[in-house]
Amino acid sequence: MDLEQRVAELERRLTALEGRDSDSASPRLGDGDFWALEGLRQQLTDVGEAGADGGVLYAGSVRLPTGEQYGWQYGALTEALLDGDWADAADSFAALGHPVRLRLLREILGGLSTAAELAALDGAGTTGQIYHHLRQLTGAGWLQAAGRGRYEVPPARVVPLLVVLTAARP
Numbered sequence: 001m002d003l004e005q006r007v008a009e010l011e012r013r014l015t016a017l018e019g020r021d022s023d024s025a026s027p028r029l030g031d032g033d034f035w036a037l038e039g040l041r042q043q044l045t046d047v048g049e050a051g052a053d054g055g056v057l058y059a060g061s062v063r064l065p066t067g068e069q070y071g072w073q074y075g076a077l078t079e080a081l082l083d084g085d086w087a088d089a090a091d092s093f094a095a096l097g098h099p100v101r102l103r104l105l106r107e108i109l110g111g112l113s114t115a116a117e118l119a120a121l122d123g124a125g126t127t128g129q130i131y132h133h134l135r136q137l138t139g140a141g142w143l144q145a146a147g148r149g150r151y152e153v154p155p156a157r158v159v160p161l162l163v164v165l166t167a168a169r170p
Contacts, residue, residue: 040075059072072155092141103121
């Protein structure tokens, strides 16, 4: 690599670093590097005419504080997304639309699993309120009963939950 290319690469990296949110505790993946986008474009080329309008891809590789590991990816064609009934997603979004429910999900991913453990959290509400929130989350598919009064985020919902949280950030 000649000097001009090296300087251009350093300028690109410096611009990416300066553009990062200084309040962010951790670096963001993919800043200035479109490896996932390039893979999606290749997939769209491979499906031909069906992918002509583009598509959306999300993926994740996650290790939770409890030690469980999840890898997951999902892609959808733009046409199917735009033509689908968006009202079908309302219950799922509504279940996430309460701060206590979001906290319960975070605590469950962190290792708490019973309604009694969750009710012991400061500010989470009464046991009756906790059960109401758990029913909302279970009904929307964000939680499932794991036996003996325990709850868990279904494995296929861990990465999508984190994707929704990522998308909701400014």
